[in-house]
Every structure is written in structure tokens, then in C-alpha cells.
Amino acid sequence: MISVTLLGAGNVATHLFKTFNNSNQIAVKQWFNRSIDAIEPFKNDVAITDDLNTLQDADIYIIAVSDDAIADISSQLPFENKLVVHTSGSVNVHDLNAKNRRGVFYPLQTFSKSAEMDFVNVPICIETLVKTDYPILKALAVAVGSPVRKVNSEQRRTLHLAAVFVNNFTNQLYRVAHEITESEEAEFDFLKPLILETAKKVQNMSPYLAQTGPAKRNDKKTIKKHLKLLKNDQHKDIYNLLTQSIKDTHGR
């Protein structure tokens, strides 16, 4: 049985709590949040607290708060030499206070408030400063069914950066498509199967091989038509830049 104490009450913390709580190999010892209100709904499932001085012994303390608050909360912990990890993709492991054994438990996934998440689909990137701390963090990830990798700081930063491209930026392209279709009374909904298929395609094929369309074919006529249709200058800029990027990738 792995005992865990959670700190923070955002999306990541809440999803971690739910999946830990469902595992019979994990005991969530306590759940801390600065404001007790946010975790009040879970008080029948776990001991909740808003006082760091009440924290009891646990195998792992997981700090799942906003990036800016990690260093601060880690320095306020009233104990030493315990295993303390944060869950951020971009915060340095050394930002955690050095009085404890430090590590990172970074779930590489986007979490929604509303939807449940099966952790089989949440890869966990683990980093530890003390080598012997790795096995228990790996066991924690495995207990919830997650794929797990040991990554160093550079790899984690790189994955976090790449995640911005495939998640935030991709989602913004969906948003632009939404704006384009709405403005011409076409249905964004009609694009949804294509959105899903595009993501499915690269599960088994490289994005290089999966590419199609006017930019890859260097179909100047269609590209010109599209640019003429676009009314918003920023949409035009995005069209031009990504068309050029595809051309460069495919040697056009």
C-alpha cells in the first residue's frame, strides 16, 4: 500500500485524487488545500485540511498547485527528508525546497473539470533527484494504470513545450475553424469526425506520412482560393505560416 498526501485542489489534483481513491493499492492519507471549501465535497472520502502543520506521515507528498505557488508551499512544509514531488511540466525540480527528497510526477494529459479520465491514457513522466525514490513513484503510476517513463529535466521541458503545440495550438486551430465556419453559416459540428480522425491517424503513422492537402501538393490554385476566402488577417497569417511549414517539411 502506497500512502499519498495531496496538496492543491485544481484540475490535476482532483483527477489524481479520484484515480488514487479508486485504487486498492493506494491510500490517500490527507488532502490539503489553502482554501478548505474547494475540497469540502470530498470530506467523507478523505481527511481534508487547510493547515500544513497537521500533515501526517506519508510515503509521497504530491504538490499539485499552480506553477508559481510550488516553491512557496514546498518551503512551508513542516518536515524534512520526505519524498515531495510536484506535477508541473515546466517547473524545475530544484524549485522544490531542498529540505525534502525532491521529484516530479508529471501527468502528460489535458484534464477537464467535468469529464472523468482513465489514467491508462495519462502517461506519467517521473524525475527524481535521489535514484532510490524512483521505484515508489513508478509503482504509484502503475497502480493507476498509467504508462510511465523516467525523464530528465530537459526531456520533461521538451515534452511540455511539444504538448503546447499538440494541445493548446491544435485547439486554437479548431477555434479558428469554428470562427471560419460560423461566419459563413456552415456547421463546425460537421468537422468533428475529421478532427477525431486526424488525431487517430498519427497514433499509428508518423505525422510526416499522414500529411495531405493543398500545401503538401503545392496546389497553388487552391491555396490562392483559400487565402481569398479568409477575411481575418490573423487567419491569413496562420494559413500562410503553416502552409510554408508544410512545404518546407515536404520539400516543396
Next chain:
Amino acid sequence: MISVTLLGAGNVATHLFKTFNNSNQIAVKQWFNRSIDAIEPFKNDVAITDDLNTLQDADIYIIAVSDDAIADISSQLPFENKLVVHTSGSVNVHDLNAKNRRGVFYPLQTFSKSAEMDFVNVPICIETLVKTDYPILKALAVAVGSPVRKVNSEQRRTLHLAAVFVNNFTNQLYRVAHEITESEEAEFDFLKPLILETAKKVQNMSPYLAQTGPAKRNDKKTIKKHLKLLKNDQHKDIYNLLTQSIKDTHGR
């Protein structure tokens, strides 16, 4: 029973043939291609031909060839006043020769050579110049399980343009992420669940509401870190432009 003759042997034509051939409400009368070799493997399933003059009577003739070849092949058809449609998102319906009744049967999906496609996931956009030609095209789409919409030329052009954003451009962002991860010995594979979840998220939520990340939060520190990590100037340009686009969308 709807009788169909297919013209062309590319990805779209091949997927259409397979799904039509599986339906007991559709008879594929003939399959034409300029080069017979491409359709030779199907000669036991359907009458194949490379001679337009051998085309027999059918309810619908579907021209699924490259955009540039549509006008030409439609003018070479040796008959008049039949229902002739193309399958392109961007070609004008009037590019089809006026001697026949013209329409468009545009499948809004990306097709792979290798993978089978369930047409439940292939929305069909239908346009007809003669109103009475709509029902049989709709029946054809419904027979293979496709969602179907009547769209006008403007809406179809808009959907095709928006499809470039959610398919080609999104795929290029996956490619950029592949380049970024490879260059730092991180694993692109580890991003695949996130890619899928990002696409799933907007099936039930608007891209506006689904957005997260440093640009939306206007998290200048993380944005600065990311720009410093990016070595490729074009990657930097994409990062800056899409970050600005997200900021503008969310009023940052």
C-alpha cells in the same frame, strides 16, 4: 437499389467503392479509370473499364479524380442529362460539363490508403443544381451510414477551408512536436494520448471553452521559457503567432 458508376481510382474513389460494394442498397455498375492497372485488383467485384465510351446507364456517375481533371473528364462523358457529381471540396459545381445534371457529393474526411473507413464517420456534403436530384444523393449517403447535409457552394468552400485548419495544419503541429521531441531525445509517442484527448474534448465542448495553457493564462514566464527552448526560427514564429491568436481570442 441505387446504381452508381465510379470514375477515378484515388483514395476517395477506392473508399467509396468499398463502402458502396458493402451496401445491399447500392449496385456499383462500373468502375472507370484512365489507367486500368489501378482498379485491376477489383475486377472480380465490379466491371472495370478504361474506356468512357463503354459506360452504361446508371443512376449516379461519381467523378472522384484530382481537382484539375474534373472538368476535362466531365466534358468527355458520351451521354447527356444524367446525374453527374464530383467529390471535391473546392471545385465549383459549374466546372462540371453542362450537358449533364450536375451536383457535388463531398465526403468531409481524411482517407488513408491502408485503413478501412466506417462511413458513419464520414459526413457527406451534398449540392445539386437540379433540386429533384437531391433525394437520390441523400439516399446514397444514408445507405452507407453517413451523416448528410445539403450545403451550398459557399458553405462547401468554407468547410473545405476549415478542414485544412483542423486536418492539414493540425497534422503539421503534430509534425513540429515530432521534430521538437526528436531533437531532444524525448518520445513523441508519449504525446499520443494527449493528441487524442485534445480532439475528443471538442466533440462535446467548444474549442473556446476547451482552451488551457500558458497563452490563455497569459503566463509570460512559461512563454518566455518555451521561446528560449525553441531553436528553429519557424517553430518560434508558429509559437508566437498561435500564442497571440489564443491571447486575442481570450481577451489577454
